[in-house]
Amino acid sequence: MKRMRRYVRNNAVPLALLAPAVMIILVVVLLPLIFSFYTGFTNYRLIRPESLWDFIGLRNYARVLTDADFWAALWRTVLFLTVALNLEMLLGLCLALMVNRITWGQRTMRTIMMFPMMFSPILVGFQFKYMFNDTIGVVNNALQSLGLSQKAIPFLVDRWLAFGSIAFAEIWMSTSIFAILILAGLFAMPRDPIEAARVDGCTSWQVFRHITLPFLMPFIYIAMTIRSLDVARAYDIVDVMTGGGPAGRTELLWTLIARTAYDDARMGRANAMAYVSILLSIFFTWFFFRKLMAARQHLGAF
Amino acid sequence: MAEVSLRKVIKRYGQMEVVHGIDLEIAHNEFVVLVGPSGCGKSTTLRMIAGLEEISDGEIAIGGKVVNRLPPRQRNISMVFQNYALYPHMTVRENLGFSLKIAGKAREEIDRAADEAAQILGLTPYMDRTPGELSGGQRQRVAMGRAIVRHPDVFLFDEPLSNLDAKLRSQMRIEIKKLHQTVATTVVYVTHDQVEAMTLADRIVIMRDGHIVQTGTPLDVFERPVNTFVATFIGSPAMNLVDGMAEGGAIRLSDNVRVPLPHGFAALAEGQRVTFGFRADNLMPLGHGLAETGEVATLELPVSLAEPLGAETLLLAEIAGKEVQAKMMHPRPVSPGEVLKFQLALDYCHLFDAESGVRLERKRDHGTD
Amino acid sequence: MSRGQRDFLIWVATFLVMLAICIPGLWVVLSAFRPNGEILTKPAVWIPRDLSFDNFRAIFGLGDNVVGIPVGSYFWNSAVISVTSTVVAVTIGMSGGYAFARYRFPGKSSAFLWLMLSRTVPGIALSLPLFILWSWTGLIDTKLGVIIVYTAINVPFTIWLTEGFFRQVPRDLSEAAQIDGCTPWQAFWKVEFPLAKSGIASAAIFAFLTSWNEYALASQLTRSTDSKTLPVGLMDFTAQFTIDWAGMSAMAVIIIIPALILTFLVQKHLIAGLTFGGVKG
Numbered sequence: 001m002k003r004m005r006r007y008v009r010n011n012a013v014p015l016a017l018l019a020p021a022v023m024i025i026l027v028v029v030l031l032p033l034i035f036s037f038y039t040g041f042t043n044y045r046l047i048r049p050e051s052l053w054d055f056i057g058l059r060n061y062a063r064v065l066t067d068a069d070f071w072a073a074l075w076r077t078v079l080f081l082t083v084a085l086n087l088e089m090l091l092g093l094c095l096a097l098m099v100n101r102i103t104w105g106q107r108t109m110r111t112i113m114m115f116p117m118m119f120s121p122i123l124v125g126f127q128f129k130y131m132f133n134d135t136i137g138v139v140n141n142a143l144q145s146l147g148l149s150q151k152a153i154p155f156l157v158d159r160w161l162a163f164g165s166i167a168f169a170e171i172w173m174s175t176s177i178f179a180i181l182i183l184a185g186l187f188a189m190p191r192d193p194i195e196a197a198r199v200d201g202c203t204s205w206q207v208f209r210h211i212t213l214p215f216l217m218p219f220i221y222i223a224m225t226i227r228s229l230d231v232a233r234a235y236d237i238v239d240v241m242t243g244g245g246p247a248g249r250t251e252l253l254w255t256l257i258a259r260t261a262y263d264d265a266r267m268g269r270a271n272a273m274a275y276v277s278i279l280l281s282i283f284f285t286w287f288f289f290r291k292l293m294a295a296r297q298h299l300g301a302f
Numbered sequence: 303m304a305e306v307s308l309r310k311v312i313k314r315y316g317q318m319e320v321v322h323g324i325d326l327e328i329a330h331n332e333f334v335v336l337v338g339p340s341g342c343g344k345s346t347t348l349r350m351i352a353g354l355e356e357i358s359d360g361e362i363a364i365g366g367k368v369v370n371r372l373p374p375r376q377r378n379i380s381m382v383f384q385n386y387a388l389y390p391h392m393t394v395r396e397n398l399g400f401s402l403k404i405a406g407k408a409r410e411e412i413d414r415a416a417d418e419a420a421q422i423l424g425l426t427p428y429m430d431r432t433p434g435e436l437s438g439g440q441r442q443r444v445a446m447g448r449a450i451v452r453h454p455d456v457f458l459f460d461e462p463l464s465n466l467d468a469k470l471r472s473q474m475r476i477e478i479k480k481l482h483q484t485v486a487t488t489v490v491y492v493t494h495d496q497v498e499a500m501t502l503a504d505r506i507v508i509m510r511d512g513h514i515v516q517t518g519t520p521l522d523v524f525e526r527p528v529n530t531f532v533a534t535f536i537g538s539p540a541m542n543l544v545d546g547m548a549e550g551g552a553i554r555l556s557d558n559v560r561v562p563l564p565h566g567f568a569a570l571a572e573g574q575r576v577t578f579g580f581r582a583d584n585l586m587p588l589g590h591g592l593a594e595t596g597e598v599a600t601l602e603l604p605v606s607l608a609e610p611l612g613a614e615t616l617l618l619a620e621i622a623g624k625e626v627q628a629k630m631m632h633p634r635p636v637s638p639g640e641v642l643k644f645q646l647a648l649d650y651c652h653l654f655d656a657e658s659g660v661r662l663e664r665k666r667d668h669g670t671d
Numbered sequence: 672m673s674r675g676q677r678d679f680l681i682w683v684a685t686f687l688v689m690l691a692i693c694i695p696g697l698w699v700v701l702s703a704f705r706p707n708g709e710i711l712t713k714p715a716v717w718i719p720r721d722l723s724f725d726n727f728r729a730i731f732g733l734g735d736n737v738v739g740i741p742v743g744s745y746f747w748n749s750a751v752i753s754v755t756s757t758v759v760a761v762t763i764g765m766s767g768g769y770a771f772a773r774y775r776f777p778g779k780s781s782a783f784l785w786l787m788l789s790r791t792v793p794g795i796a797l798s799l800p801l802f803i804l805w806s807w808t809g810l811i812d813t814k815l816g817v818i819i820v821y822t823a824i825n826v827p828f829t830i831w832l833t834e835g836f837f838r839q840v841p842r843d844l845s846e847a848a849q850i851d852g853c854t855p856w857q858a859f860w861k862v863e864f865p866l867a868k869s870g871i872a873s874a875a876i877f878a879f880l881t882s883w884n885e886y887a888l889a890s891q892l893t894r895s896t897d898s899k900t901l902p903v904g905l906m907d908f909t910a911q912f913t914i915d916w917a918g919m920s921a922m923a924v925i926i927i928i929p930a931l932i933l934t935f936l937v938q939k940h941l942i943a944g945l946t947f948g949g950v951k952g
């Protein structure tokens with residue numbers, strides 16, 4: 001207690017500056033998480049408030065961890081994240097390199113590039129649901145008009161096609177974040193090392209591989225970190241495009257949680273699952289954050 | 303009247319004490335330079351005077367008033383930072399006038415003061431540029447201009463010239479000196495460049511590890527360094543130090559190099575270990591300089607390297623396996639390995655206690671030897 | 672192939688890629704101006720024959736066929752919620768970012784990490800307990816309830832961006848200002864704030880876009896016309912088995928436009944903001 005008081009007195013100014021931020025996060029994030037941690041051990045159902053006190057120990061977790069649907073959703077989520085993040089990174093890198101190369105009209109291109117960033121995920125979901133629709137969708141219409149396909153392709157119904165469509169939407173939405181951050185890195189890149197490498201006889205590819213790319217790594221990790229902060233926005237897309245269906249074939253962890261909580265009204269079990277999803281997010285963020293710190297240190301030695 | 307007094311000033315960062323009870327009295331209009339190796343606490347001391355750093359213990363007074371609890375803005379000081387700290391989003395004019403604007407002065411008055419400062423420092427053509435569009439020297443001038451606009455009681459400088467190249471540095475050194483003569487103000491100037499210290503200071507304060515080692519006029523500290531640290535720190539090239547031992551009225555530096563005891567050291571006990579110190583200017587080859595009338599010792603030393611500087615040549619000679627620097631006036635070519643006859647002006651040599659490094663005083667007892 | 676030719680090819684390729692990126696969005700925008708009949712016919716009508724503002728009139732209740740969706744209220748709710756939460760989050764986050772950039776205190780780096788991790792909690796995971804807690808406290812289905820939540824989820828990223836920026840502003844500028852006669856408060860507003868402006872601007876735009884576009888939380892925390900935001904309102908167009916695509920497209924345009932305008936206004940700061948905020952130092 002005394003140590004606490006001394007700590008506060010010695011650091012009064014920074015603590016005061018941080019207090020509002022910490023306070024609001026305690027109220028909006030930590031407090032609810034503690035609460036949901038508790039309900040994870042109860043048989044809480046929304047429709048029966050008294051069930052909040054129905055303590056059932058680890059039964060929810062046991063149920064969740066033995067539930068095949070849960071594991072399927074979890075693996076699908078991990079697969080989804082891995083595929084989406086990597087493709088976004090690669091495409092973003094290409095976009096950034098292209099935009100960086102051109103001089104005429106670069107500002108305009110840059111602005112166009114940021115276009116998808118402004119779209120609400122839910123809007124993106126609807127947009128692609130609309131485009132991939134098997135009767136009125138522009139994609140199917142185009143394929144049929146061009147004679148590339150006889151009958152409508154069930155983009156949002158077939159297991160893998162639906163997964164691909166969702167990933168496509170997600171990638172469309174988020175690639176520009178990578179592109180913009182990597183472009184920022186390219187702008188910040190000093191010219192001397194590149195010129196020195198040219199003089200040393202490197203080919204363009206070698207310059208890219210040994211000079212540009214290492215310099216860009218921290219920016220790539222920043223983009224990864226920022227993205228993994230809100231990967232769960234993909235929930236909106238999936239919820240709109242397929243709702244996890246048909247028959248749970250595109251269920252991601254987040255849609256499964258929502259269904260368990262609101263449709264089945266099993267709050268306790270949903271909260272148990274939510275904790276798994278939180279750990280997953282934290283893992284992704286932490287993983288890239290660590291890489292970022294390492295890359296930063298490496299860059300500092302440049 | 304703005305004299306600055308530091309009384310038993312202590313600075314601690316957490317548990318670590320970095321300035322250990324400094325006492326210093328700076329007179330009105332005095333130009334005091336704090337020198338010392340990196341990390342010795344010069345900036346910390348200066349920043350405590352400025353009010354940017356809290357004083358852990360002791361007291362600082364400006365113009366007789368204790369300022370320990372006053373924020374910087376109430377101390378009527380101005381400061382030139384090492385990196386100039388110009389406001390990048392303001393033009394030169396706005397930079398110069400900023401302090402007056404904050405003080406709520408009228409527009410015309412601000413402009414007049416800014417113009418006047420620009421006039422003194424030759425900044426008039428650049429008034430509407432931002433700091434990013436200025437050269438290093440011009441930035442430095444703006445920083446000084448910003449300081450003089452306020453007519454402060456005390457000027458504080460923290461290594462203001464260390465980011466300039468050698469030529470600009472000597473030029474700005476002169477300008478600072480002139481500035482001090484035109485706008486007579488108390489100045490505390492921090493540097494780790496002893497040349498700057500020697501040329502600018504009315505009084506030099508030499509610091510080491512958070513202590514003041516010596517205070518005195520430039521000549522004082524050059525001629526009478528209190529210990530080997532000051533002796534090697536002040537003066538360029540650094541003073542040569544060779545370990546030796548008092549033996550039969552002479553100092554034995556090595557088996558074959560002996561130097562007669564200089565005047566005033568007759569009382570040295572036989573066998574006492576000392577450090578023998580002399581500057582390059584006082585060790586010269588026979589016939590190349592040293593038109594001295596005082597006591598002179600002659601030594602034969604091998605030369606390992608010659609560095610011609612034009613008017614003179616710096617020689618690296620060897621005593622007891624240790625390299626010492628010597629100077630050669632009216633130089634002639636010297637080849638490495640050549641053995642030359644050197645003359646050493648004993649009146650300018652120093653003896654330091656081998657243990658503590660403290661300089662041994664000459665006794666005025668000519669008669670005894 | 673000459674250098675000029677190659678540059679030209681790269682330009683054309685870039686342009687085509689950009690065009691491809693825009694097509695999905697543009698298709699929706701185009702649909703907003705076409706009647707449902709034309710959109711839904713089979714075989715598809717490729718060249719629009721009937722462009723009009725009818726869909727917009729309909730959702731604002733002005734035209735002949737009225738859609739019973741209070742888009743005006745949703746827009747107002749979205750605007751109030753996004754603007755308020757952005758302003759508050761940037762203020763709070765800036766103060767936190769400043770503390771991290773300028774002060775040393777024990778536990779600093781772990782505090783930073785924890786604040787960042789708080790942002791990783793998926794909206795859906797947060798919405799379950801918030802839904803219950805907000806029902807108990809009466810914050811459910813109010814704009815205030817959503818504003819509080821959005822502020823909290825925007826604070827960590829704002830701290831991150833502004834911290835990087837304040838770290839870029841040399842400490843001695845503030846000290847110089849204080850010696851020039853400023854109080855620490857004045858020194859902040861006159862020197863440090865203007866210099867960190869791009870960082871703060873990009874933090875603000877990110878916060879705004881997050882709030883403006885958020886769905887997972889809002890869909891659980893709002894129910895009525897008084898608090899529903901535009902993304903939640905978009906769901907009104909979906910009935911059990913049918914979707915009013917034309918109306919929905921019109922509403923999509925309404926959602927995009929403010930975001931578009933704001934992003935263009937600050938896009939210069941955005942690149943600068945991201946370059947210097949994140950990595951350096």
Ligand SMILES: Nc1ncnc2c1ncn2[C@@H]1O[C@H](COP(=O)(O)OP(=O)(O)OP(=O)(O)O)[C@@H](O)[C@H]1O
Pocket residue numbers: 315320338339340341342343344345346347494
């Ligand atoms: N904020 C701080 N926290 C802890 N220790 C510090 C802090 N600032 C300085 N020090 C320590 O105090 C000592 C004195 O620092 P100071 O900056 O005064 O040195 P200096 O003499 O100005 O050196 P230089 O010539 O390199 O500028 C150093 O050992 C430094 O490590």
Ligand SMILES: [Mg+2]
Pocket residue numbers: 344345346460
């Ligand atoms: Mg210093």
